Amino acid sequence: MKTKSRCNPTRHIGTGMLRVDAADKVRGKTQYLNDRTYPGALHATVVRSPTARGILKSLTLDPAYDWKGVTVATAEDIPGENVMVMHDRSMPLMGAVGAELRYRGEPVAVVAAATAEKSMEAADHVRLDIEQRPALLTLAEAIALFKKSPKKLELLKTQNIEKGDIRRGFAEADEVLEAEYWAGHQEQLYLENQGLIVFPRKDGSIYVEGSIQCPYFPVNELNAALDLPPEKIRVKQTPIGGAFGGKEDYPSMLAGYAALPALKAKKPVKITYERHEDMLFTPKRHPVWVRFKTGFKKDGTLTAIECDYILDGGAYLTISDVVMYRGILHCALAYRCENVLIRGKVARTNSMPNGAFRGFGAPQAIWGLESHIDAIAEKVGKRPDAYRLQIHARPGDRTPTGQLLTEDNGSTHCLDLVLQRSDFAEKFKQASRGKLRKGQNKYYGIGLSFFAHGSAFTGDGEAKFKAKGRVELALLEDGRPGVNIRVSSTEMGQGVHTIFTQIAADGLSLTPERIRFPYADTGMAPNSGPTVASRTTMVVGNVVYRAAQDLRNQIEAFASRRYFKGAAARMRHSKLHAKGFRALPFLRVARDMREELGEVNGAFQFILPDTVQWDQSRFKGDSYPGYSWSANVAEVEIDPLTLELTVTRVFDVIDIGRVINPMTATGQVEGGLTQALGYAVMEKMGTGKNGLFDASRLQTYIVPTALDVPNYDVKFVEYPYPFAPPGAKGLGELPMDGLAPAIANAIETAIGVRLRSLPITPEDLFNAVIPPA
Amino acid sequence: MKSIERTWKLNGTATTLRFPAGRRLLDLLREDLALTGAKEGCGEGECGACTVLIDNDPAVSCLIPAGQLPDGTTLLTIEGVEKKRAGRVLQKAFMETGAVQCGFCIPGMVLAAYALLQRNPKPSTAAIRTALAGNLCRCTGYVKIIAAVKLAAARLRKTSSTPG
Numbered sequence: 001m002k003t004k005s006r007c008n009p010t011r012h013i014g015t016g017m018l019r020v021d022a023a024d025k026v027r028g029k030t031q032y033l034n035d036r037t038y039p040g041a042l043h044a045t046v047v048r049s050p051t052a053r054g055i056l057k058s059l060t061l062d063p064a065y066d067w068k069g070v071t072v073a074t075a076e077d078i079p080g081e082n083v084m085v086m087h088d089r090s091m092p093l094m095g096a097v098g099a100e101l102r103y104r105g106e107p108v109a110v111v112a113a114a115t116a117e118k119s120m121e122a123a124d125h126v127r128l129d130i131e132q133r134p135a136l137l138t139l140a141e142a143i144a145l146f147k148k149s150p151k152k153l154e155l156l157k158t159q160n161i162e163k164g165d166i167r168r169g170f171a172e173a174d175e176v177l178e179a180e181y182w183a184g185h186q187e188q189l190y191l192e193n194q195g196l197i198v199f200p201r202k203d204g205s206i207y208v209e210g211s212i213q214c215p216y217f218p219v220n221e222l223n224a225a226l227d228l229p230p231e232k233i234r235v236k237q238t239p240i241g242g243a244f245g246g247k248e249d250y251p252s253m254l255a256g257y258a259a260l261p262a263l264k265a266k267k268p269v270k271i272t273y274e275r276h277e278d279m280l281f282t283p284k285r286h287p288v289w290v291r292f293k294t295g296f297k298k299d300g301t302l303t304a305i306e307c308d309y310i311l312d313g314g315a316y317l318t319i320s321d322v323v324m325y326r327g328i329l330h331c332a333l334a335y336r337c338e339n340v341l342i343r344g345k346v347a348r349t350n351s352m353p354n355g356a357f358r359g360f361g362a363p364q365a366i367w368g369l370e371s372h373i374d375a376i377a378e379k380v381g382k383r384p385d386a387y388r389l390q391i392h393a394r395p396g397d398r399t400p401t402g403q404l405l406t407e408d409n410g411s412t413h414c415l416d417l418v419l420q421r422s423d424f425a426e427k428f429k430q431a432s433r434g435k436l437r438k439g440q441n442k443y444y445g446i447g448l449s450f451f452a453h454g455s456a457f458t459g460d461g462e463a464k465f466k467a468k469g470r471v472e473l474a475l476l477e478d479g480r481p482g483v484n485i486r487v488s489s490t491e492m493g494q495g496v497h498t499i500f501t502q503i504a505a506d507g508l509s510l511t512p513e514r515i516r517f518p519y520a521d522t523g524m525a526p527n528s529g530p531t532v533a534s535r536t537t538m539v540v541g542n543v544v545y546r547a548a549q550d551l552r553n554q555i556e557a558f559a560s561r562r563y564f565k566g567a568a569a570r571m572r573h574s575k576l577h578a579k580g581f582r583a584l585p586f587l588r589v590a591r592d593m594r595e596e597l598g599e600v601n602g603a604f605q606f607i608l609p610d611t612v613q614w615d616q617s618r619f620k621g622d623s624y625p626g627y628s629w630s631a632n633v634a635e636v637e638i639d640p641l642t643l644e645l646t647v648t649r650v651f652d653v654i655d656i657g658r659v660i661n662p663m664t665a666t667g668q669v670e671g672g673l674t675q676a677l678g679y680a681v682m683e684k685m686g687t688g689k690n691g692l693f694d695a696s697r698l699q700t701y702i703v704p705t706a707l708d709v710p711n712y713d714v715k716f717v718e719y720p721y722p723f724a725p726p727g728a729k730g731l732g733e734l735p736m737d738g739l740a741p742a743i744a745n746a747i748e749t750a751i752g753v754r755l756r757s758l759p760i761t762p763e764d765l766f767n768a769v770i771p772p773a
Numbered sequence: 774m775k776s777i778e779r780t781w782k783l784n785g786t787a788t789t790l791r792f793p794a795g796r797r798l799l800d801l802l803r804e805d806l807a808l809t810g811a812k813e814g815c816g817e818g819e820c821g822a823c824t825v826l827i828d829n830d831p832a833v834s835c836l837i838p839a840g841q842l843p844d845g846t847t848l849l850t851i852e853g854v855e856k857k858r859a860g861r862v863l864q865k866a867f868m869e870t871g872a873v874q875c876g877f878c879i880p881g882m883v884l885a886a887y888a889l890l891q892r893n894p895k896p897s898t899a900a901i902r903t904a905l906a907g908n909l910c911r912c913t914g915y916v917k918i919i920a921a922v923k924l925a926a927a928r929l930r931k932t933s934s935t936p937g
Contacts, residue, residue, distance in 0.1 A: 016871070018868055018869065019871065019873060022867065022868040022873040022876075023868060025873045026863075026864040026867045026873060026876075026879055026880075026883060027810070027851065027852075027855060028809070028811075028850075028879075028880040029810070030876050031809070032877065034809075034813070035803075035809035035812075188911075189911050190875070190877075190911060191812070191814045191820060191875070191878050191909065191910070191911055192812070192877045193814075239875075240875060241812070241875045241877030242875040242877060242911050242912055243875075244911070274813075274816055275814065275815040275816060275817070275820075492875060493874035493875025493876065494874065495874065666871070666917075667871050667874060667912075667916075667917055670913060670914035670916040670917070671910075671911070671912045671914045673914060674913075674914035674915070675911070697815070697817060697819075698814075698815040698817060698819035698820055699817060699819055703909060704914075705905075705906045705907075705909060705915075706902040706906050706908070706910075706915040706918070706919065707903065707906045709914055709915050709916065712914065712916055
């Protein structure tokens with residue numbers, strides 16, 4: 001079908017170019033993992049620990065069962081070291097006989113057979129003998145222990161941030177306010193469940209394809225366990241039906257599980273989860289307990305921010321240290337205060353290790369801080385908008401780690417504009433505060449939040465990593481020349497295939513119709529890093545742009561020599577121009593160039609200016625290469641009889657630098673806000689006494705539907721990132737960060753009670769308005 | 774399980790199939806007929822990714838034993854919807870409004886929207902939201918999907934005299 005492109009023929013960055021992948025998706029033609037056929041592949045089921053903590057005394061196969069055609073792999077079949085590398089090499093790939101099992105669902109064996117049904121049946125005949133040990137299941141238990149005897153709490157990681165002198169800060173304060181905030185697990189709920197397939201190759205290497213957000217992760221994760229060098233592990237993404245961080249760290253584990261029977265049986269092995277297993281046994285957003293103690297002057301000036309931020313890491317660290325780092329870096333980021341002390345911790349519990357989910361620790365921090373700022377405003381008798389205008393951080397200020405905020409930070413603009421668009425000051429007067437006003441038949445409330453989000457890897461991650469990428473001259477599916485983008489960024493719905501096509505088109509001055517972005521494949525694309533941390537457009541987008549310029553320079557040099565007698569050539573609008581010569585089409589030049597030179601690549605490696613400095617040992621310096629900013633306003637109505645809550649309107653003003661594609665960017669914001677709405681008032685997993693989540697099916701885990709979404713008012717303000725020509729900063733995580741506190745702040749103005757635990761359910765509202773006897 | 778035979782009108786074509794009576798309609802479509810546009814998201818009728826139209830009504834094919842559908846049943850899947858003009862108009866509107874992100878829910882969304890527009894050519898926003906409430910989307914926040922349905926409805930009304 002033909003759809004007219006709305007893009008400007010000469011410039012694509014900044015236009016709403018239509019998605020390059022939408023036509024196949026609306027026709028149901030896109031082949032996700034389970035839409036593909038893999039003849040001869042075995043299907044595997046993971047055998048899991050039935051207890052939250054214990055010693056695995058023995059693992060035996062039921063002798064009465066017919067094991068013909070079934071491959072069982074256990075820790076004994078691991079070719080190398082029984083370890084998932086992750087960040088501390090502490091988690092085994094498989095629970096081994098004699099070792100301690102640390103969470104319910106921890107894998108102890110993988111059973112593969114010709115069909116999924118057969119493998120599930122056989123998995124039931126693996127007998128485990130476990131000596132039970134006492135388990136600590138929840139963050140609530142961990143925090144109770146922390147308050148009673150802090151030394152007894154097992155910590156997987158700690159990190160502090162210190163600025164100024166916290167004691168002096170409290171000494172200077174006129175008042176002190178202290179409060180605690182909680183939030184529970186959140187499920188990513190990508191609609192396509194986790195899945196992948198591992199092919200063992202004759203040369204001893206493996207090829208993996210599946211719903212994988214970060215293809216280079218399994219490449220570097222499985223070396224130790226499979227005793228394979230990185231070049232013997234090739235990973236490719238299939239089209240991803242949503243990820244949101246959920247397919248960041250976990251597919252490495254899943255690839256490890258599938259690889260064991262694949263190597264043993266010498267056959268491809270596929271594992272796909274159904275929804276219940278996916279919800280029970282894959283990582284979630286970390287539950288948090290955060291305590292803010294703040295000192296301030298009578299006029300509200302903050303003199304001290306002291307904060308404890310404790311995440312439930314689950315049974316193993318995996319990547320939780322970095323989630324905690326991002327969390328503490330956002331605990332006091334958005335406001336002026338000279339004396340800051342933040343203590344971050346990752347607590348160990350006997351539960352599924354928590355992992356990446358859009359926001360990565362920041363939503364938990366911002367939830368606490370933004371609730372607390374409203375509470376301070378009330379205490380000093382100021383409106384929450386006026387108070388934030390007074391104390392918010394802006395260019396020229398320094399962050400808690402000492403980073404100078406430069407002019408490319410649109411903080412004030414976001415705050416001003418959201419207040420103006422929402423008519424906040426006027427509507428704030430209408431808030432019910434627990435008593436219906438004249439003309440109201442529901443409690444009405446309005447709330448504000450304001451925050452920054454560090455774009456890209458934390459600390460010197462990007463400086464050290466140096467993301468690589470290339471664009472190559474290639475023959476496209478029509479047999480004519482074009483350009484392939486080769487970076488490891490994955491398309492998972494966010495639109496990177498479209499916006500990188502726009503960026504490459506501008507870098508080359510070539511029509512996007514001749515540009516393709518093949519699915520990320522470690523065999524074809526250099527390592528441009530994982531598709532995480534709101535880094536892809538800012539960091540890898542820059543790599544694509546510069547690689548495209550490099551290729552364009554090569555094409556121009558070739559054209560100058562070959563056709564224009566050395567006269568300077570310029571590629572514009574898919575044609576090569578030189579003074580005094582007739583312009584030549586790209587198609588001809590590219591064909592000749594490929595014939596003469598063979599492979600032609602433009603390449604680039606990301607670098608940061610030396611002025612960006614980070615000291616990991618002292619946790620000081622420039623903690624992110626750039627910051628995006630945002631302010632949210634939420635309006636709520638609460639039925640006084642049923643206490644049913646409706647979020648009616650949400651305003652979001654965001655500075656993400658230059659907007660590459662307003663249509664996909666707005667779509668990211670609306671979708672992210674909706675996940676945040678679920679986090680705020682619906683999505684509750686709960687942890688039962690048996691070590692499993694209470695809600696582990698879609699029947700019980702409630703997420704927003706088309707009936708639940710408020711009217712969104714989304715507006716971008718552009719403060720372009722100076723170190724990357726396209727000028728984009730991070731976007732993906734921003735809309736997840738601040739809506740929950742804006743809603744909680746709105747609820748406080750509606751019913752006059754502040755709720756300090758997420759999600760805020762109708763039961764919580766009932767208990768707040770009509771306290772239990 | 775006992776095999777049975779059924780003849781349905783599937784995507785406009787009379788189709789005779791033999792299958793075990795209890796086989797899920799979703800598996801029959803995806804595995805026997807390679808119509809993989811309908812997706813399995815939850816297997817319990819909550820997410821709507823497996824939506825197909827049975828006699829013009831949206832149904833979650835993961836919960837339907839195929840043997841329940843009598844001879845003569847009309848079935849429409851995403852693979853058949855583009856044979857209908859309203860289907861093509863909807864697909865185009867989804868593309869133009871940016872209603873598609875990861876795409877996993879989209880076949881079900883398009884079919885639910887198609888069924889709505891057959892019943893109600895001029896749906897209000899509330900009617901669109903209600904019609905799509907059985908189809909979960911985790912990417913878009915539904916805003917652009919609702920806009921796509923509105924756009925398609927307007928375009929179809931403009932040209933409603935043209936036979937579909």
